[in-house]
Amino acid sequence: VLDFWLFLRVLVFPGFTFILFLTLFCDWVERKIEARMQSRVGPAVAGPAGILQPLADFIKLLTKEEIIPRDAKKNVFRIAPLIAFSVMVFAICFLPIDGSSAISSGGFVGDLIFVMALVTVANFLLFMSGWASANPYGDIGAARVLTQFLGYDIPLFLLALAPAFLAGSLTISIIAANQYLPFFVLAPWGFVLFIVALQAELEKDPFDIPHADSEVVGGLETEYCGGKLAFLHLTRDVQIVLGAALVVELFLGGPYGPVFFGLPAFWYSLWFVLKLLVVVMITEYVTCLFARMRIDQVLTANWRVLLPLSVLSLALTITMATYVYPMVM
Amino acid sequence: MNKKEIDMLSVLQSKFEGTSVQVQPEQLGRVAVIADASTHRDVLKAMLEADEKTAVIAITGIDLGATIGVFYHIRTSETGIITIKVEVPKEEPQIKTITDLMPGATFDEMEVNDLVGVVFQGHPSPGRLVLPDNWPDGVYPLRKDAKLDNLQLKPTPPTEPAVNENIVKVIVGPQHPALLEPEKFVLKVEGEIVKDVEPRIGYVHRGIEKAAESRTYLQDVYLVERICGICNACHACCFVESVEKILKTEVPARAKYIRTILLELNRLHSHLLTLGHAGLEIGFETLFQYFWRDREPIMDITELISGNRVISSGMTVGGVRRDINEADIPKIKGMLTDLRKRLPFYKNVYEDEPSIKMRMKNVGTLKREDALKLCIVGPTARGSGVDIDVRKDEPYEAYGEIPFKLITYNEGDTWARMNVRMDEVEESINIIEYALDNLPAGPFRVRVPRVVIAGEAVNRVEAPRGELFYYLKSNGTAYPDRVKVRTPTFANIPAFLATAIGSSIADVPPNFVSLDPCFSCTDR
Numbered sequence: 094v095l096d097f098w099l100f101l102r103v104l105v106f107p108g109f110t111f112i113l114f115l116t117l118f119c120d121w122v123e124r125k126i127e128a129r130m131q132s133r134v135g136p137a138v139a140g141p142a143g144i145l146q147p148l149a150d151f152i153k154l155l156t157k158e159e160i161i162p163r164d165a166k167k168n169v170f171r172i173a174p175l176i177a178f179s180v181m182v183f184a185i186c187f188l189p190i191d192g193s194s195a196i197s198s199g200g201f202v203g204d205l206i207f208v209m210a211l212v213t214v215a216n217f218l219l220f221m222s223g224w225a226s227a228n229p230y231g232d233i234g235a236a237r238v239l240t241q242f243l244g245y246d247i248p249l250f251l252l253a254l255a256p257a258f259l260a261g262s263l264t265i266s267i268i269a270a271n272q273y274l275p276f277f278v279l280a281p282w283g284f285v286l287f288i289v290a291l292q293a294e295l296e297k298d299p300f301d302i303p304h305a306d307s308e309v310v311g312g313l314e315t316e317y318c319g320g321k322l323a324f325l326h327l328t329r330d331v332q333i334v335l336g337a338a339l340v341v342e343l344f345l346g347g348p349y350g351p352v353f354f355g356l357p358a359f360w361y362s363l364w365f366v367l368k369l370l371v372v373v374m375i376t377e378y379v380t381c382l383f384a385r386m387r388i389d390q391v392l393t394a395n396w397r398v399l400l401p402l403s404v405l406s407l408a409l410t411i412t413m414a415t416y417v418y419p420m421v422m
Numbered sequence: 423m424n425k426k427e428i429d430m431l432s433v434l435q436s437k438f439e440g441t442s443v444q445v446q447p448e449q450l451g452r453v454a455v456i457a458d459a460s461t462h463r464d465v466l467k468a469m470l471e472a473d474e475k476t477a478v479i480a481i482t483g484i485d486l487g488a489t490i491g492v493f494y495h496i497r498t499s500e501t502g503i504i505t506i507k508v509e510v511p512k513e514e515p516q517i518k519t520i521t522d523l524m525p526g527a528t529f530d531e532m533e534v535n536d537l538v539g540v541v542f543q544g545h546p547s548p549g550r551l552v553l554p555d556n557w558p559d560g561v562y563p564l565r566k567d568a569k570l571d572n573l574q575l576k577p578t579p580p581t582e583p584a585v586n587e588n589i590v591k592v593i594v595g596p597q598h599p600a601l602l603e604p605e606k607f608v609l610k611v612e613g614e615i616v617k618d619v620e621p622r623i624g625y626v627h628r629g630i631e632k633a634a635e636s637r638t639y640l641q642d643v644y645l646v647e648r649i650c651g652i653c654n655a656c657h658a659c660c661f662v663e664s665v666e667k668i669l670k671t672e673v674p675a676r677a678k679y680i681r682t683i684l685l686e687l688n689r690l691h692s693h694l695l696t697l698g699h700a701g702l703e704i705g706f707e708t709l710f711q712y713f714w715r716d717r718e719p720i721m722d723i724t725e726l727i728s729g730n731r732v733i734s735s736g737m738t739v740g741g742v743r744r745d746i747n748e749a750d751i752p753k754i755k756g757m758l759t760d761l762r763k764r765l766p767f768y769k770n771v772y773e774d775e776p777s778i779k780m781r782m783k784n785v786g787t788l789k790r791e792d793a794l795k796l797c798i799v800g801p802t803a804r805g806s807g808v809d810i811d812v813r814k815d816e817p818y819e820a821y822g823e824i825p826f827k828l829i830t831y832n833e834g835d836t837w838a839r840m841n842v843r844m845d846e847v848e849e850s851i852n853i854i855e856y857a858l859d860n861l862p863a864g865p866f867r868v869r870v871p872r873v874v875i876a877g878e879a880v881n882r883v884e885a886p887r888g889e890l891f892y893y894l895k896s897n898g899t900a901y902p903d904r905v906k907v908r909t910p911t912f913a914n915i916p917a918f919l920a921t922a923i924g925s926s927i928a929d930v931p932p933n934f935v936s937l938d939p940c941f942s943c944t945d946r
Contacts, residue, residue: 131711229592298705299777307600307703307931384777385705387928388614 099196107190107362112182115366116330120147122370123333123377130381147330154323162316164227173222174317174324177215181331184211188338189266189347190365191358200266205257208265209250212294212335216242219328223313234312237303237388238296244395245293245300248403252290255283255410256343259418269347277344279418280410284344286403288372291336292379293391293399296329299383300391337372341365345372433472434465434504454505462494462508466523473498475810477797478520479882480908481530482893483538485566490515492540495880495891495908497797502816503880503891515540526797526916530908537564537631552624552945563632564904589617592927596625600703600931603941614926619919627945634905639665639874642902643738649907650943651732652692655684656885658737661905663818664894665739667879671870675820675862677741682820683857684727684736685883686850690720690761691732692886693843693850696938697772700840703931704781709771716764719757726750741867751858758851765848772837772844782837786921786933789834796916800888801846802937805839807832812884824856836936843938873900885910887938909943 102108121136121144128135136143161167186196187204194200216238223235257263259279260271277284293300303312311317314325341347350364386394434443434455443465444456457465469476475498482493486509494506510517519542521528531542532551539562542548550557556575562568590611596604604625610618630649634642647658659681666673673681698713721731727746728734736742772778788798793806803810809830813821829845831838876898882891888910897903914937922930 127707131708132715133711229590298707301705305705305928307705308928310599381708383706384701384709384775384781386777386780387926389926389928390780 103186103196107194108186109182111190112185112331112334115369116327116334117147117151118144119334119337119369119373120330122373126374126377127381130378151323151327154318154326155320157319157322159319159321162227165316166225166227169221169225170316171321173218173225174321174328177218177222178324178328178331180211180215180218181328181335184208184215185331185335185338187265188342189269190338190362192348192361194266200264203263205253205263205265205268208339209246209253212332213242213246215328215332216246219313219325222317222325223315226313226316228316230310230315231313234303234309234315237309238313240388241293241296241300241302241391244392245290245399248395248399249287249290249294251400251403251407252283252287253339253343255280255407258407258411259414265342266347269342270349272346272349275344275346280344280406280413282406283410284340286399286406287340287344288375288379290399290403291340292376293395295333295336295376297376298380299386301380301385302388302391305385333373333376334369337369337376338365340372341368434468437468438465454507456507458508462506463518463520463523465506466494466496466520469496469498469504470523474794475808477794478524478527478530479503479797479889479891479913480893480906481527481534482904482906483534483540483564484895484904484906485512485538485564487566488512490538490540490565492517492534493893494520495893497810497889503882505880510540516543518542519544519546521546524797525795526913529912529915533912536562538562539565550624552627554624563629594930600934601939601941602699603939605939605941605944609922609927609930611927614928616922616925616927616930619922621915621919623915623941623944625945626942630946631905631907634902636901638872638900639739639902640872642905644735646905646907647733647735647737649946650909650940652695652940653688653885653887653890653943654733655681655688655736656883656890657907658735659685659819660881660883660890660892661894662737662739663883664879664881664892665874665896666870667881668874668877668894668896669739669870671740671868673741674865674868676745676864677866678820679857679861680727680742680746680866681737682824683746683854684724684734684742685819686853686857687720687724687727687734689886690847690850690854691717691724692938693847694720696935697768697840697843697847700782700836700932700935703935704778706778709778713768716761719761723754723757726754738867740870741865743867745866746858746861751861755855755858758855762848762851765844765851769844772841779837781932782840782936783833783835785836785929786918786925786936787833787835788917788921790832792920793834793917796920797913798888798917799913800885800910801842802839802888802914802917804828804830805842805936806834810889812882812889816882818881818883820857821853823860824853826853836932839936873898874902887911887940887943888914907946909940909946911937911940911944914939915944 104110125135136146139145139149161170187194187200187208220235220239223231256268256276259276260268262268296303314322317325345368348361348365350360352360443461455465477497479495479497484491489509490512492508492510496504496506498504508517517540519531521531529551531545534540535542536551536553556578558574558576561573563570592609592611594609595601595606606622608620609616630645634645637645643658643662646661647654649657694713694717698710701709724734725731728736728744736744788806790807793803793808807830809828811828814828826849829842831842874896876896878895880893882889890910891908893906894902895904918934918937921933925933
């Protein structure tokens, strides 16, 4: 027997449909912020203030001809972008958005680790899509995705453990619910480093090596066109939403906030989206401020700076959580 | 005549007194040395010994009827072009290479080989440079008797397979996001390190030098203007100056000032474009958008003065085509003042922004000796501490009367080259403002005859990218006999080749864009 409400939650709200439109909306916000930062107008034609532009771009790509290179590994080439997209959306379904997540109300023990693992899988699928396209630029772009991801996954994970220690749980919904004081106040060092690692994980400036078009043309997207390219773009946008949502859940108190009247679920979703937009703004701001680093500089920055700092940050958080905060609070 | 030039003249005269080499002080409006295929190297050696700044500007191959002329145009110290004239027989045009004395002449020799068919004995990399691979052998487009109808193209030779397994060929171009114009560079890469670069230019070769021979001088002004979109006024100016030198026309003072303004607007346009484009190459999109926003007023000013936003078509033989409207001067100055207010911010970004320093400091470092040896020109040379600038060395138009600074940096890396341009933007604004304040009254053009008396002229102007050189030969008709153009990018490509080898592949785009390459100039 199918549970009708579960069906609705997974497919409509706060599941697939909501995530899809939130992604397109975030894409629009990003483009607008970037345009304003660069003294441009940004999307302005489709819909009020161009809000429908990401949707229009997506639909346009879906209508384009699909070309598969002769030497490509065809099955992998076809399905890798789709699976990568699905895995990203699946991961978001475990994050509490309107007070509980789309799939289960309270999550399960260790779902933080599960979500982080899903991100890894999705990135590996992105690598596969570039590698399958039998193009030197695709190969280099894919290799760079993997190199960069391997480097930044470890600090990101270490930094995600800090809120878990503060909340005393590895369950995302408990971490989010336990933030009477948001953790970015209790562990600001962890918050800042997490944003930096996230910037690298999301392949945004100054770490957008895999997209360096003057070096690797289109990177892993070089051979893609039509619907598959649409899904690659969407995967990237969903990844940004997922990254921002993780920051919200781990450091900004999740969806929880004051409920003024009516349904708490409505207010929680509203707070969640607003907090998400704040994180998107921060990452976009950083993107606009820097030039792209070289791949060796990125890797040096990772292994020599970010990794030791994240270990220190974790140690500092544990010390504070064990000895300092119990005395103060 | 400048003092240094007399020095070089006396050096040559005393050294080659009583030999077959003739030194003629008053040809071409400059010094010419008549040598032959056995002595031209000795002349060059003597000049190199006398002056470290001696460099080959260009080599003109010219069909003289019975013989083929090979003219080496040599830049000496701070002033003056000395031309070494050599003639070789048409049946077997052979001459010894000078690339061992002057590595910067490599490309010039290849081009002469392609277009006129002179074989340079001992050239390190003989082969096609500007002509396509399938061009038939033995057809030399710039010879007067070349038959270019019904060309039988030969099949394109297959590419050679790689010899070494560890070397990967990364092909940049002809279509590539890092290049705005079609040109091909094959980077041989081992890991992330570039081991060798094979350039292949000529993808946008339009045969303008040949086309110029079948058009009148007035038509040619508009033709050469279209060699390059950005430095169009420089090309037109250099051409009309050459014609005026043959005609011995004195241009009115007002025209000189208006020309100077147009030339400096070209420089502003070009420098702002490159400074922004460099941002794009290192993934700094915000910088790119900012610079291109501030480039707009420059194009508006060009429109106010000439009626066109890009190709100004302002130059004509004997002056300029349009006068500056007095009512527009305050508007122009207002726009320049707005731009000047933004400059300290940009200067700060280019000098101190950490991610720019990470990508540009110590990238593509070109030492001063190498810059001299490779005959590098323009901001690229000035970034390596070579103080050459035609505006100072051999003032043309109104530059002799306008005070401005010569910018040099000693680092020689990408960062230095971009900062040279950054400082020159401010100097250009100063020059334009000074010219507008001191605009002389009077006519803005004089009438000149359409038929140009027989003669020769060499001329150079400082284009935004460096020294632009024209050699013009007239034969007493309304059509020029030979127009030779040497563009600054053509001279600067060896700098990229020298600095790219051994660097990381990620350093190639910023290094390359710091030369401000213009391929439609290079190919002509």
